[in-house]
Amino acid sequence: MISGHVFIATSLDGYIARPDGDLDWLQPYSEGEEDHGYEAFVANMDGVIMGRGSYEKLRQMNLWPYDVPVVVMSRQLSKHPPEDAPDGVWFTDGSPRAIMAGLERGGWRRAYVDGGQIIQSFLRDGLIADMIITRVPVLLGAGRPLFGALDRTLRVSHVETRSFPSGLVQSRYAVGQTA
């Protein structure tokens, strides 16, 4: 049975990026000596599912950060896959359910689901097992929200919370049954 897992940072007002996608406000927290558990989280995943925006942002960096397989959800890129895509990256225009079913057949058990729009669609389809949300002590006032519309109230279970000297507060929530 495959399950989706989220590890993401948000501002205190719930944004994962500024309106233009800028992550500058995260910078003070990514360079410190604190271990927020990201490496351990990723090491426990069979691969990553992300959207085109995340993919293209990562490609602008010099180093591709993943040595696990990465699935990029994009109608456009699935029709015209970039020739310079890193090894282990593939592109699909499938639905969240179809993608997860395919990955399960391929032997995946735990998928790292990343990016606001992608997380929202996987949540709506009941494909997220748990979320580790790291709250950054800043109010941005505007931006790209982590969460979006739902067709129902979704109760989650608090598993644990820890805070860091930097002011980050990290909570883990179990979402319940995955598809």
Added chain:
Amino acid sequence: MISGHVFIATSLDGYIARPDGDLDWLQPYSEGEEDHGYEAFVANMDGVIMGRGSYEKLRQMNLWPYDVPVVVMSRQLSKHPPEDAPDGVWFTDGSPRAIMAGLERGGWRRAYVDGGQIIQSFLRDGLIADMIITRVPVLLGAGRPLFGALDRTLRVSHVETRSFPSGLVQSRYAVGQTA
């Protein structure tokens, strides 16, 4: 020197009420035996500042919950104060800064600032000293947001976080200089 203080619960997706103002999702947490510190917080305040919406919602209840003075910010109600207003309630169409200055002259030192719109305007004017935010483990998908637009990025300082068996996670943030 007077300062504004916030004590409020939000859903995991940042809403303080459903779109119609309903607080049903808070009910499971308000009746338990957990002490979330609200009584102690209010006991430490000289009074409350709220908007018309909060006032009218409270008036629909049988018992007026406050024995401290309450300032209701409402242009409409300040022109036509309700004759049945509880003792110790007054109405004003003043600005946040003017209200706080007036209350300071009146001897207030700590004001409980309540309600989404009111909190947002006091934050914009630098009138909030700290916020105790209690995160409820539920995604509503829509509602009235706690936070709103700001004209700048506002860094806050994490003071402490505690979690409760019910799944509530309560963090206290210092906002910095008040006006």
